[in-house]
Amino acid sequence: xxxxxxxxxxxxxxxxxxxxxxxxxxxxxxxxxxxxxxxxxxxxxxxxxxxxxxxxxxxxxxxxxxxxxxxxxxxxxxxxxxxxxxxxxxxxxxxxxxxxxxxxxxxxxxxxxx
Amino acid sequence: xxxxxxxxxxxxxxxxxxxxxxxxxxxxxxxxxxxxxxxxxxxxxxxxxxxxxxxxxxxxxxxxxxxxxxxxxxxxxxxxxxxxxxxxxxxxxxxxxxxxxxxxxxxxxxxxxx
Numbered sequence: 001x002x003x004x005x006x007x008x009x010x011x012x013x014x015x016x017x018x019x020x021x022x023x024x025x026x027x028x029x030x031x032x033x034x035x036x037x038x039x040x041x042x043x044x045x046x047x048x049x050x051x052x053x054x055x056x057x058x059x060x061x062x063x064x065x066x067x068x069x070x071x072x073x074x075x076x077x078x079x080x081x082x083x084x085x086x087x088x089x090x091x092x093x094x095x096x097x098x099x100x101x102x103x104x105x106x107x108x109x110x111x112x113x114x
Numbered sequence: 115x116x117x118x119x120x121x122x123x124x125x126x127x128x129x130x131x132x133x134x135x136x137x138x139x140x141x142x143x144x145x146x147x148x149x150x151x152x153x154x155x156x157x158x159x160x161x162x163x164x165x166x167x168x169x170x171x172x173x174x175x176x177x178x179x180x181x182x183x184x185x186x187x188x189x190x191x192x193x194x195x196x197x198x199x200x201x202x203x204x205x206x207x208x209x210x211x212x213x214x215x216x217x218x219x220x221x222x223x224x225x226x227x228x
Contacts, residue, residue, distance in 0.1 A: 034216070043116065043204060044219040089157065100208065101147065101170055102217060104157040 002027045006090045006105035013112050019077040021108045023064075023090035026071065031092040033057075033066050033073040034102070038087045047075075047088070080112045117141065118220035120205050126226045132193040135223045139186055139207030145169070146188040147208075147217060148180055152201035163188055195227045 007022040025031065035047040035057070048057030053068035062077045073090060090105040117140035127133055139146050148160040150173075159172035163182035174180075177195075182188040192199060202224050206217040 036219075043118075043221040044206075045116070046216050046218070049216060100145070100215075100217075101159040101162060101172060102149075102206075103159070106156050 002031065002092055002094060002103050004090050004092050004103050004105040006088075006108055008106070009087075009109040011108060011110045013080055013110070015082055015112055015114050016079045017112075019075070019080045019084075019110070021075040021088055021090075021110070023073045023075065023105060024071050025073065025090075025092045027092055027094055029094050031094040033064070034091045034093070035062070035064055035073070035075050036089045036091060036104075038089065038107070040086070044089065080110070082112045082114055085110055085112045116218040116220065118205060118207050118218050120203075120220035120223050122223060123221065124224050124226075126228065127195060128228055129195055129197060131195050131227075132191065133195065133225065135190040135192070135203055135205075135225075137188045137190070137205030137207075137220060139188070139205075140218055143207035143209050143218070144186065145208045145217075146182055146186070147206040148174075148188070148190050149204040149206065149219075150201045151204060151222070152198075155201075157204075160190070192225070197227050200225055200227045 032051045034049045036044040037047045048059040050057040050066035056065045087107045091102045119138045121136045144165045147162045151157045160174040162170040180190045202222045204222045205220045208215045208217045
């Protein structure tokens, strides 16, 4: 079955540091890939997405590229801010079969210090 | 604000009881998804409805059931509650089911079973 694996946290960085959170997936067919962010006490917000190989999703300085050859979708940001502190979830979906459930990784907690 | 609403925000109940969680999707969205977020299982897909019909089932217990009404709101019913059912329950909605449209998440209902 489909699965998503992401690096364990917590990840602790100083402000303006470079961020990478690794995510790999297994899937039948061609899934769409997503990064969701969960701020403390809130629901999930879509951060970015990519729907086919070599697509790059980007938003708010975050980027991730859909790499079919390595089955990866790593999240990167060049300079993190304290306000980026949250839990980040990598997810895949596969609409084949007539439905579109999301399969989530375990989540990676990011803490950014001034 | 995603446009998806969930009530109640918090629910505290006892083992053996039954509760109903409610979700209103974004205006125009026909698909509703339910997810459970717990410390030990992470984020798991429970069930999906599309325009009133069940479309997909995930790891949903037999004690749990859901439905989507003609006005497209959905309810998740949890019965014979156990301590392990304590979790954050999210509802999400999307425009379709076979397309790769993103899912918009509500703020969640935190269920505590004592």
